[in-house]
Amino acid sequence: MTGSDTKGGTAARRTSTGQGAVAAVSVQQTAGPDPYFPANGDPRYRVHRYELALDYRPGPNRLSGTARLNAIAGRSPLTEFQLNLADFRIGRVRVDGKAPHYTHRGGRLRIRPAKPVRAGAAFTVEVHWSGNPKPVNSPWGGLGWEELEDGALVASQPVGAPSWYPCNDRPADKASYQISVTTPSAYSVVAGGRLLTRTTKASTTTWVYEQAAPTSSYLVGLSIGKYQTVLLGDPGLGGVPQTGHLPAHLLLEFSRDFARQPAMMELFEDLFGPYPFGEYAVVVTEEELDVPVEAQGLSLFGANHVDGARGSERLIAHELAHQWFGNSVSITDWRHIWLNEGFAKYAEWLWSERSGGRTAQQLAALAHRKLSAQPQDLVLSDPGRKLMFDDRLYERGGLVLHALRHAMGDDAFFRMLRGWATLHRGGAVNTAVFTSHVARYAAEPLDDLFTAWLHEPALPPLPTLDARVPARPTYPPTNADSA
Template identity: 55%
Template structure:
């Protein structure tokens, strides 16, 4: 079952989002983006076209998109020239004839310029230059920095992205590589992202990288304690667990100088993939790509079927392995299951955080219970001024949303027991695969698995700023 958010409030220029009303647009649902990008690295110059296929949810005399500071050469609607106006962060398009409700239409935009990040209260996000290359980090409002779009997480669409750039550079885009052709000094890379994808989860990575195949599989012969204890795997006398999932194609783009350290730090990638599939169900995409930039990054970057790490996250000692697991967990929670609006962000970050704790226990580190106790103690001394179910726009990425979100899941596990809890996680991921989710829907799913009301529990953990006692502590 795929849940859908209600149509945005009428009005072409707003999505009606309670946190970010200036991003997103009403009146239509996007079906497909076809992006053709020609990028010159040294001058940071992008010449591009975007063909947007959408369905009108109301009669439209004009259509609006979120879009950055590019020079627009022409705009077509259904193949015919259209009037347009660029005002601030919006591109307003007026077709020759109004678009009736229910009609499928295309808008084609040709543009050129120097892409740069979008300023936000969380810093600059979007298309950014590296020392020698480029990256895209769009969460939550950076997608308009490189293509015209309906920039709201609820408006998920399929993509085809073509990138042409100088041949010495490797290109990775969130999607399956379907074509790669070299002509003279340039190479054209074509990717398809068929699964419904939010705009902020689309990414382009360009750099002088080595291609690395990540094919490691298998299991821990002497650990794997969590899955064996929960009876989620198929045990064998040797203590290994047999895989019941097909190998997910995994590859990486890595600076040559970091190859040896990368092999160590990401050496358990295949095991992580199998572990999470056993907990949450089959991996939701056709591939998983890791990019390590040659520059440092403050935090890893989440994208659909992809995760991007900075050079500072690779040291050959697995110092940042929890982040490796966190970003992989987002492929289920955040990417396949996307929040209907930003109020529900704990459903992304709390789940990925708790997946970190489960992996720590599974791989021989601290148990999930020990990590929950440690984080409960740390959060308890912080101000009690955040409601996890609705943290407010200024605290969307507050550490407490992440960690208290994880604590909420650990407390729920104690409340309903392991069998019901882990069955809930898997069914939640599988039933809402590639759909939209809300806190209310998760509460209803938890109550169905518990067989009773959990209203008082979730009021304490999600709607009350004061931190409740941790069960079992």
Template identity: 50%
Template sequence: MTQPPEDPYLPGRPAGGLDVDRYELELDYRVATNRLDARAVVHARATRTLDRVSLSLQGVRAGHVLVDGRRPERWVHRDGRITIRLGREVLAGTSLAIEVRYGGQPHPARGPWGEVGWEELEDGLIVAGQPDGAPTWFPCHDSPADKAAFTFTVTAEAGYEVLANGRLVSRTPRAGRVRWVYDQPEPMAPYLATLQIGRYQRLVHGTQLLAPPRLLAAAEHDLARQPAMMALFEELFGPYPFAAGYTVVVTDDVLEIPLEAQGLAVFGANHMDGRRGSERLVAHELAHQWFGNSLTVGSWRDIWLHEGFACYAEWLWSERSGGWTADRHARSTRTRLAGLPQDLLVGDPGPAGMFDDRLYKRGALTLHALRLTVGDDVFVELLRTWTARYRHGTVSTELFVACASEVAGRSLALLVEDWVYRAALPELPGSSGTVPRLG
């Protein structure tokens, strides 16, 4: 049968003809040797008539594959993809349970965005899957549009804290090892699935904190205003999206940037200086729980809907907490961007431009231009309508324009087009200093 074309933003990952409902992952991990032995069951439905399916898995080896409890006609694991010949045609809507047993020493995937996925730390590990690192530790239909529920059963040595997405269901010590079970019922894109293992102390003060003992005091200080951030974002964006709450992990290692995952964020030791030097990043990662994790783009071309919103949330927090207003941030940022090359289309940046800082900032400027155009009351109504309508769903720029225009009672398509689909940098509406602090 003819395979669908590849997504240019995820080379090597054609649509596999599957819509995954749930991943069940059983992971047995040895920290000292970075050895993983695992079993995954992928519960999915065929999206079209097909006689074969494929899942992405790289860096470890599949050793056994079953479909609905039986051996398929043939399967092969090559070039980061498990291709399974079913031996029969199945119709669209047919349910399939694909079991894969696999193992090895996982490592990050190297690609256009550097090293992503499974990564050993000095004493533990982190998983940072954005945008294509999920297949480094479990077989998956690696598309941000295919969101599914997850169950994680993880066994590791005693003395380590283990964290995965969702609610901790059980923690069972057994012969020097501990078995942890987490359940993530809200749909989640594969790249947002994560595993964090380290010698952390776990504290719960509304939100949860995992940090090495030596960094605990600095982390508590630097995250002290996070509850106020949460209150502001719930006021502006609507209720926090995930039942298990929010967790911050602080590693004992230096990280280049913080890492987002569904229901949590990971910061390096360098981000917790005891002086709130990274507070804008704390706001940025928290905002991703709404924009990126609950509302997830179906194609990476629309990544500004994640990063532009999270960047604008930094400015909103600054505005609320007594720092610069969002308008001052916006006009300063526009002045700086005007001196940079105007060769990036925010609405289709290409793989090389997905994480360009200009996309983040110009995405935020798009939102500020909308706010200046429709006024604060309509702008907040727009944000809350957007997050409620597509809660735990898949979004696109086209859907955002339609939602914004509906709430505003007039078409905003040309405004968004100027900021998102044209390279030239538009002027912001209004004059500097005329916009009051929101709320």
């Protein structure tokens, strides 16, 4: 999710988001509930696969679905567990084929199996639900499923996923997904992942997508609309398949605004390692959105982000960078959101620097001046729920990486960055894991730097240029050491 001049968080509100195995070194679960959202998620089990079959009618905004979850119990027997699901009518619930006792109140589907699930055992959950989907309430407005004037989209960060499907809604609980959506044939369905089949029967079409890479629930993206599909770049040359889905009347502007996305992809693969998923899609809705939204393998933009003058190019870079930082390398809980947004912010600066715009040093100086004039009450490593989407978190997160780059020098810094994205591909991490990772590449201890930038509210001084970080650097080769 982009920050800076998109103050106010994550909801995409109308104004008229090789597939890798889970990295063994990553932190996969936290010991208890997310401290910012204790009502979301259940750490007593984890899901390794969701299979969702949805039927959506845009006119009456009617959604019905079946979800099959393949899950594994934790270290203790499961006498009960919960899923998060908004206010839908529940048709049926099954655990390993048997009817459990369940209650559904306040966005929580509490399930008590007929027989407790043994510790460490695999089990399946099946849920049938229907109703009129709508965003769930949050401090940042409505999140999740949003009905548009002609279609729908999903923008779930951080807790909007239960607005449209039952899930263990915690970022560290990552699973593969198969999503089947049936909708009137006049509409296209775009989801993150590979399109397996598209089957038309009478007046409806069923679209089936597979996302094999581990995916957090809030990063499951979906858009339903009347779109024209275009290719970006040339995947026949060995690049990542990239597609755009947009209203036909925006094609000319889109072609200019997104023309450099393939070059961004090439640069980010050089700097961060191979693109972590099988494909990348961008969707432009007919309507305006407050902010673009990243999902796994997919980013959503509003018509207001397409102007034919590359006015939102930094946002294109920001959302693409999230595929590495935030999506592939996820966070264990929301205290560590700077690891998503600070990295994507710094990727904006790296793209500007590499493409002939302002250098990272110039952009860092601008961000530092802006932060200097604002209250010094944000602790980056634990900002609190109220400030987790504050513009200052994005800017200060970018400045942390810039400070590290100056302290380490370009060679070690970029090897560290590539190693971070590679070693933790498909996993979930936290701030302590990051600082330990940096120590492997740094020539000297950086404890004071981390204390000042991450754990204290006062803004440290801006790093100045030195010989190790030239004003417009030469970037490392694609085979830079990643370990």
